[in-house]
Amino acid sequence: MSSNQMSSNQTPQITLDVRQGGVEHRIPYSNKKNYAIITDLNKCFGCAGCQMSCKEWNTSGMFGPLPDLNPYGDLDVMFWLRVMYVEVGNYPQTKVYNIPINCFHCMDAPCVPVCPVGATFKRVEDGIVLVDYTECIGTKYCIYACPYGNRFFDYIEGVTKKCTHCFDRIYDPTLPPEERIPACIHGCMVQARIWADRLDPTDPGNILFIDKGGFVLGPETGANPASGYLPWHSKYAADNDVELLSESEYYDVWTSNGVVILGAQGNNSTYTEQNQSSSSSSNSSS
Ligand code: SF4
Numbered sequence: 073m074s075s076n077q078m079s080s081n082q083t084p085q086i087t088l089d090v091r092q093g094g095v096e097h098r099i100p101y102s103n104k105k106n107y108a109i110i111t112d113l114n115k116c117f118g119c120a121g122c123q124m125s126c127k128e129w130n131t132s133g134m135f136g137p138l139p140d141l142n143p144y145g146d147l148d149v150m151f152w153l154r155v156m157y158v159e160v161g162n163y164p165q166t167k168v169y170n171i172p173i174n175c176f177h178c179m180d181a182p183c184v185p186v187c188p189v190g191a192t193f194k195r196v197e198d199g200i201v202l203v204d205y206t207e208c209i210g211t212k213y214c215i216y217a218c219p220y221g222n223r224f225f226d227y228i229e230g231v232t233k234k235c236t237h238c239f240d241r242i243y244d245p246t247l248p249p250e251e252r253i254p255a256c257i258h259g260c261m262v263q264a265r266i267w268a269d270r271l272d273p274t275d276p277g278n279i280l281f282i283d284k285g286g287f288v289l290g291p292e293t294g295a296n297p298a299s300g301y302l303p304w305h306s307k308y309a310a311d312n313d314v315e316l317l318s319e320s321e322y323y324d325v326w327t328s329n330g331v332v333i334l335g336a337q338g339n340n341s342t343y344t345e346q347n348q349s350s351s352s353s354s355n356s357s358s
């Protein structure tokens with residue numbers, strides 16, 4: 073799989089073959105597994121520990137570094153995982169949904185076939201979608217093809233980067249076995265992030281996803297995301313809390329609020345915020 077080597081100190085450094093086991097560039101894919109992450113919205117309280125764990129790991133992992141061009145200016149920094157905070161309902165009956173978003177390693181990933189040089193691909197062994205930085209020529213086609221804004225351009229290296237499902241953790245033989253999981257799962261203090269193989273009906277994460285009515289964001293995109301969410305249930309909250317949103321309502325809220333501009337990643341960063349709602353005069357016509 074790889075060649076292991078030691079850096080000058082004694083920090084073990086690994087180099088993994090990203091094409092190990094074969095890769096695919098065209099839909100339909102025929103991968104054997106499709107790794108994914110399921111987030112339980114009942115548990116997630118929006119601490120962003122997963123976001124920071126991702127940043128921390130990947131800035132020093134084999135797929136890093138992540139560029140921070142002007143971190144204290146316009147916040148043009150790169151996060152492969154972004155926790156979105158979406159407030160829904162009418163005051164005072166509102167609720168904030170905390171929604172961590174990173175590459176969904178889609179089962180029909182549209183970001184892959186658009187690459188003119190085959191630099192991005194879906195792995196046969198596990199369905200992980202990766203970018204080979206040594207081949208990427210920076211066309212950004214894949215950034216525009218992703219309906220979820222989950223690909224980012226590194227202006228320093230001139231290549232596209234994205235969540236790797238922590239490929240370089242889960243296959244790292246130098247890590248203790250219990251740490252060979254994605255950093256964002258490892259870093260969630262309430263175990264709201266769950267690893268699943270969406271193609272294995274016996275996989276515990278997949279069973280949980282199906283049994284608990286799991287859903288994906290934007291099913292109408294056709295990308296068929298592998299990662300998804302367990303819906304928030306009002307039975308855990310006060311009687312007068314807001315109702316559970318339907319799948320399509322999640323998508324509508326998410327997009328119409330401008331929290332994420334789908335597929336509009338022209339730069340390398342989060343482009344979070346803000347409700348553009350009638351931005352001009354903020355007077356409510358008396
Ligand atoms: S670390 Fe866990 S609780 Fe915190 S935002 Fe991420 S998924 Fe939610």
Ligand code: SF4
Pocket residue numbers: 174175176177178181182183184201217218219220221222223234295297
């Ligand atoms: S979320 Fe976007 S980048 Fe990730 S596999 Fe799906 S289309 Fe591609």
Ligand code: SF4
Pocket residue numbers: 125126127129130152153174175234235236237238239254255256257
């Ligand atoms: S799986 Fe790894 S690369 Fe992907 S969001 Fe989680 S920590 Fe980041």
